[in-house]
Amino acid sequence: MTDFGEDDFFVASLKGVIAKINPSARIIDITHRLPSFDIKAGSFILFSSFKYFPARTIFLVVVDPGVGTSRNIVLAKTENYFFIAPDNGVLSLVLEDETIKQLREVTNQDYFLPELSRTFEGRDKMAPAAAWLSRGISCEEFGPETTSYKKSYAEKPQIKRDEIIGHIIYIDKFGNLITNIPERMLELLQKKTGKKTLSLSINDREITSFEQSYSFGKKGELLFLIGSLGLVEIAAKESSAAQKLKIKNRDKCKIIVRNE
Structure with a gap:
């Protein structure tokens, strides 16, 4: 690689x-x-x-x-x-x-x-x-044994009150935004608040469609889902979420997942 x-x-x-x-x-x-x-x-x-x-x-x-x-x-x-x-x-x-x-x-x-x-x-x-x-x-x-290696630290997602704050860690070929928020954190948030409905905010855009896969919703509509890596992803049906949200690879973005 x-x-x-x-x-x-x-x-x-x-x-x-x-x-x-x-x-x-x-x-x-x-x-x-x-x-x-x-x-x-x-x-x-x-x-x-x-x-x-x-x-x-x-x-x-x-x-x-x-x-x-x-x-x-x-x-x-x-x-x-x-x-x-x-x-x-x-x-x-x-x-x-x-x-x-x-x-x-x-x-x-x-x-x-x-x-x-x-x-x-x-x-x-x-x-x-x-x-x-x-x-x-x-x-x-x-060569000789060593006990340490260089670590590239990444920000960890955090649960604060009734929301999760995370960030984008990768943008794939299709323009899907892969976040650092694992599925289990959504489950923890739902358990903590006793609520089931989720929405996501990024760059002052509110996304309310939480779907099973990329094919749900209307063409071009922004949605979020759990991807194959078990992480929250932001996507747009048959389109690029990165372009729609004007986000480049490794841009710092605050993502807030609220339980409503």
């Missing part, structure tokens, strides 16, 4: 390095169209998809605005998976959710390319390390 896009040589170089070291490696692309330099978007997309992969999958994540600096490269082993990425917060959500078995700095040059650049460590260090790991090299060989 990278923010490289698909028009340049970057992704092909990563895959070539892996195939040369381990020709039998199976490579599945999560995405290469992350917003450039957007560590939080990378963290969210990885977190949203990793659990659907087979056990012992190795995730190579290259969203690396700090390439060439003193930031570390980390290898994380959890109960079921392996992750190699720059230590810049992109693994935050995954590692907070998973049980970490080992966490190591990737420093052993035996598992890098012979010639290193300062501007493409994804190709020269991370991809070969992932390939050698897939060949059965043990985690201990890649």
Whole structure:
């Protein structure tokens, strides 16, 4: 998974390095169209998809605005998976959710390319390390153990009296606004107030249609729902909620879900 896009040589170089070291490696692309330099978007997309992969999958994540600096490269082993990425917060959500078995700095040059650049460590260090790991090299060989990793902190939704305050964490291809409000918080709010009817406010717009899926309501009408990740999403039927509300990716917005 990278923010490289698909028009340049970057992704092909990563895959070539892996195939040369381990020709039998199976490579599945999560995405290469992350917003450039957007560590939080990378963290969210990885977190949203990793659990659907087979056990012992190795995730190579290259969203690396700090390439060439003193930031570390980390290898994380959890109960079921392996992750190699720059230590810049992109693994935050995954590692907070998973049980970490080992966490190591990737420093052993035996598992890098012979010639290193300062501007493409994804190709020269991370991809070969992932390939050698897939060949059965043990985690201990890649570098010293560490006890900490950089965390990219996100605001937590809060229940205040009869409302929940949250914010947008991701905008998908369809213009749906994914919030940080989990379904269980709506249930807690309903239980706390004893009321069932919900409405949502964002950018001074009141949305009263709380639906089961994107296909309900009139075309272009704003609605909110619980998406496939178990989070509140704001959508517009067969349209873009982001465009209708004039919201860009990662804009700070206060979302208030009231129980009426």
